[in-house]
Amino acid sequence: MTEIWHGLTKAIGLIISLDPEVTEIAGRSLMISLTSTLLTSLICLPLGSLIHFKQFPGKRLVISLIQTFFGIPTVAIGLFVFILFSRAGPLGGLNLLFTPAVMVLGQMILITPLLLGLTIAALSGVDKVIPDTARSLGASGFQMTIIVLREARFAVMATVIMGFGRAISEVGIALIVGGNIRGFTRVITTAISLETAKGDLELSLALGIILIFIALIVNILLNRLQPR
Amino acid sequence: MTEIWHGLTKAIGLIISLDPEVTEIAGRSLMISLTSTLLTSLICLPLGSLIHFKQFPGKRLVISLIQTFFGIPTVAIGLFVFILFSRAGPLGGLNLLFTPAVMVLGQMILITPLLLGLTIAALSGVDKVIPDTARSLGASGFQMTIIVLREARFAVMATVIMGFGRAISEVGIALIVGGNIRGFTRVITTAISLETAKGDLELSLALGIILIFIALIVNILLNRLQPR
């Protein structure tokens, strides 16, 4: 257990001393995962609402598929994106492999089913009378979506926070398509996996604690955004 | 892109031929993740409801913390459990390291914040009048919880499916505390990571596709459980 205490004190030490390497890695993690969460939210909140409100044949199946892709392993997504962007792959010409941009993309693929599925779940809890009332007052489809998302704001915000958590904590994609290049694509999770491979469990734990700390701050800030 | 097609055909081949090693690994993945999801659901659905319904000081903070732990990286949990159960650790005497049991435990830790947080989010969507009505008809706290969970069944089921997806797709814990021992603790995700390390991308993708296939079947079966 001493490692855990050491990890904790080491984490506190690294945070307090603003260790430059850790700060840089943490900043990159935050940037990449915030970007992917934001972009995915912009796509998935409206899209999820659309799926929730529209009646169409095969709707149940679509929802089942979305929920199923909750369970896609990050390595599989990582490989898929890797193949796509590798020199021999169809998008190889973009020269994006082993860059933060492609890590964002991979994370977006990862959290898309999650954000879609949870948006639909969040909306399923809202009283049916709410969208009817909005429409009766003249709301267009989009305006109705907005107010219903607003009514379900607690669950919607949980969805976004959840998506961010998933993005910032995943390692498979970051490792495979980012490559864990020091000073360029190394993020906290890939750094942890490196330190673990090296056998430095304390530093790994310290980095894990720092990650949680970042998540906590983001969570608090996101919750501030939520209208009362 | 050819790798993706090859992966797909290989996956189909492995499924159709019921390849004994793949079947064994898939069965183990399923067993471990179903067990952890089931146990965690049994704890977290009632506990999440309790947190939702009880008013207590610091409630907002507790919920924020739960949501924050959405973002804990699997490696960190893996290391924590590893240190706990390693011979030098406090529970080393139990001799559980590198066994499926400890993998279940690790997955339970991983999905606990998720199930708690999403249960609370799911319940937040239910009209406040529903629990009042239940209580006015004589429901005890527990009975009220049941009916409210039932009213939010879509979101609750999404929560459970989501938890299962997270459990079966994670690799950090399985690798660190399970050790990916062939014939004993190897699950699909650790097998994928091994094949990736070995450079067999096609087999990795095939295993990823099989994982999704399993998730789909579980999803459909779970959705069947859901009352109309």
Added chain:
Amino acid sequence: SSPRAESSSPLPPQLRLRVATTTSLYDSGLWGYLEPMFERKYNVELDIMYAGSGKALEYGRRGDVDIVTIHDQIREEQFIADGYGVRRVPFAYNYFLIVGPSVDPAGIKGLTPEAAFKKLMETGKASFVSRGDDSGTHAKEKDIWAEAGYDYEAVRNAGRWYIEAGTGMGPTLMMASEKQAYTLTDIGTYLTYKGKLALVPVVDKGSLLLNVYSAIALNPEKMPQAKIDMANNLIEFLISPEIQEFIGNYGIEEYGTQLFTPYVGSEPE
């Protein structure tokens, strides 16, 4: 694809022997063949954990395994000096390679490793991907830099051409191939990945590239639970003539070249 899927029901712990092995031995598939042979011979269940050398030794220090098989001589000796291991028993070796694009942009083909590294540093154009993960391979790379006369920290900060990947051998090779860069690799991993790589061996000679695999049983004085007898059985097994011969022939059929040279009887000079 498995020779032994049906006997998968777990045995009680006292009949299990735990081995932590370095990745290259595992990924090459060698252990996949040795494991059932040993199990049959000694009626024991082998649990094989693969990891980088650093982590494998950490498993050993924590007492979570009974024996380690790795390739990092300095740390191995330290491990024994610290009292964790009994003795170091080399059982196989091969040579590292420097691989790179076939056009050889830095013009290092045929040089000694230390001369090749010197040239890389001086031209500063052709990229080099380093494992950067404190693995045995990474340790070897650092040795070469030292031998070439550079301080490793200076190398790390020499410029964008020096890429620290911080991952395993396979991904490092893939990255080097994608970036058309040089890298240092063990021969086993290179051969398994060869089909996916646009890289060729450019430097494959020089005593510095020697890569020795050895087995260390855990010291029962420090780790009373360590199964020293069975660990010794495994060591004996590894250096027994039949297995030494098997190791020497392993992979020739698949890759067209020898992966490992048996240590016993043909020790490197």
Added chain:
Amino acid sequence: MPLIETVNLCQNSDGRDILKNVSLKVDRGEVFALIGPTGAGKTTLLRLIDLLDLPTSGKIYFDGSDVFESGKRKLEARRRMAFVLQKPVVFNMSVYDNIAYGLKLRRVDKGSIRQKVGRILEMVGLSTYQNRNARTLSGGEVQRVAIARAIVSEPDVLLLDEPTANLDPVSTAKIEQLITDIIRRDDTTIIMATHDMSQGQRLADRVGVLLDGEIRQTGGFQDIFTAPGSREVADFVGVENIIDGVIASNDDKVVTIDIGDNVIAAISDYAVGEKVYACIRPEDVTLALSRISSSARNSFSAKITRVVSRGQLSRIEMDCGFPLVALITKRSTEELNLAATREVYAIFKATGVHVIKRKSD
């Protein structure tokens, strides 16, 4: 041209016909009341008119054009209407924001919003509540917010589903006043569903009786009230005395109806031998303690079986050989000292009897 016209609207759900061929025309500026018992389909019809649901078949014309032509047309039409739903809900925001919502959707500028919402808050008496979260309001307060929210955007058509169901008499009077003002000032077209027939009478120009998914009768309130077209409508509008009979004589439209042991005089066109119902509204029956001479043609000796108080009125149930119910003021009940078992005379005019043809079944 009617502002709203429905043609053969049908709604079918889970194999049940909820609406059957509903054809209605409502003119600009008209106030139309839909009345009908619980489950008749009032809400379903209003939802269709507000274009919230799609009918199984049939057409809806708004201002002369088919609204189902395009999604855009639907939104345009809906923006000219406002609907106060039967189960009013408020959004989880302040009372002010709830009421301002429709205006914001229409991109009204902030200043006008403030002014309009301020005025309407005043009108519904919720000014002091404007910053409260609307979720904490009482049932009646929610209903007032819902009404305010609907009328603040000055719609051409106002759809009201039981607008005062949760309100006490004083608030009801206020809301009715509000609606009356809107009718006067803005020439708003109103379609309302109400259980409260007197509300229908007070506010509506025309009434449609919806029974079991069908519009059975439309017309002025008084017409329907005094001359229901069928037994079912008569039942629903509270004609409690419906007596089976056969026309026994017809002397220049003054008929006598044979109801078994007795004969009722009435005014009707029906020929002798026609099977009919004689309908007498309870309030058209007067009671006397002695057989007084009057112009009323029908006078029966009766025994009171029950007296039930209904606000300022009393409902007197009697047996005259046939059951008969009268509604008289409480005052008269006290003055005449009416109570069960008392013998009285029940008197009603021939013109007070409405005759409906019985369907032969």
Added chain:
Amino acid sequence: MPLIETVNLCQNSDGRDILKNVSLKVDRGEVFALIGPTGAGKTTLLRLIDLLDLPTSGKIYFDGSDVFESGKRKLEARRRMAFVLQKPVVFNMSVYDNIAYGLKLRRVDKGSIRQKVGRILEMVGLSTYQNRNARTLSGGEVQRVAIARAIVSEPDVLLLDEPTANLDPVSTAKIEQLITDIIRRDDTTIIMATHDMSQGQRLADRVGVLLDGEIRQTGGFQDIFTAPGSREVADFVGVENIIDGVIASNDDKVVTIDIGDNVIAAISDYAVGEKVYACIRPEDVTLALSRISSSARNSFSAKITRVVSRGQLSRIEMDCGFPLVALITKRSTEELNLAATREVYAIFKATGVHVIKRKSD
């Protein structure tokens, strides 16, 4: 011993006093109606009595014991009550399962459940709907399910919050009949909140007037109706004529009240010089075209300012030097040909005037 007693219940929310020192006693088998305008606190009080919320202060005794003693006691007490909420919701399950829910909670055996639910479905007229998902029901149908669900478990205490707000007159009559049956058969104690004063009158033994969070008056319906204890209560129970005055003479309780230009005769104990309100119920005012001699002491010449129709009654607003409102039958309105600007005589008895002391402010 009262079955339910509240002592100084206070409820405060967001700094507002919603209930202020409410002390009530309701006896076993009694039917108690809470009346009060929207936002008065009726729902809040019923929720406290059903132990759904905790009061800010005060106590509640159920069957003699303090219910807040323990969670278990609360559940026990709550299981002996049933509450039909103002905004009834149904669970997302069949009508049958909705009604059976409370019985299942009490672990009643399947056979009895089937029998009880079957009977109650019959009573509320929803037998054919038993397998429908309750979410698809109409507003009134939902309300009937909610009532059925509450009474099927045969509670000792039934709490009803606006039980017939969504129902048409026929369904209302049916539900009232149901409630009456329950009262008769099971000796159930009932506390109901209602806007519909005539419903209160029909069903309740005793009425409490809740104004602005305070119980202002309790008593028999007739007492409160005819002798409201304060101006606010008078206002609320619909005494539309409330006239400021001062007692000018008192001759053995027959007083004259100086109201400025006129004098009203009344019966009262107050001494000369006391500032009072004279309250006259509109229905106690009769109208005549000529000054007829009668026993009524008060007779004023008046000019009609407005005639409003209220169902079978007409509301006549007049100016007699002071404003006065009368409620008479529509029939009389027609016979007397009453309309705005007509000159009439307004007549009311001294005993029809209720005198309330004015608070000096």
